[in-house]
Amino acid sequence: MTVKERDDECKELRIQVKFGSEFNRKESFTAWVFSDNQKCSASKLAEAGFYFIGSKTEPDAVQCFLCGKSLDGWEEDDDPWQEHKKHSQNCKFAKLGKPECKLTVNQFLDIQMEVVKNWIIKRYENQKMELVIKQKMLSKLCKS
């Protein structure tokens, strides 16, 4: 693993930890397609775990801080919690289905722990895959 790849991994964790906060998720929606009195508002999306990752080609793309699921193509009557549960059935945050202010301290901390746990698992899987590839290359070299 290169230093840059390691930096990218750490950056990913920092982003996920940052967006573990509903306030920071809400702040990420600098321009949103629907107003705040609509069902699919920036506030409701932030409440349901999403932060803004939109671009010129996907102006309404959002991503969950915990499961990493990204969604776009939102309609004004979409319910962010329902969409989250529908598209990411194993997301622990979506399963809780509560805004941050309704979480108990233990639930909040469990979710933060889950962010770090997911990152460690992903990192482990990436390193394992790298080693498998290296092992295959070495075994090819040994045979030739």
Ligand SMILES: [Zn+2]
């Ligand atoms: Zn999620």
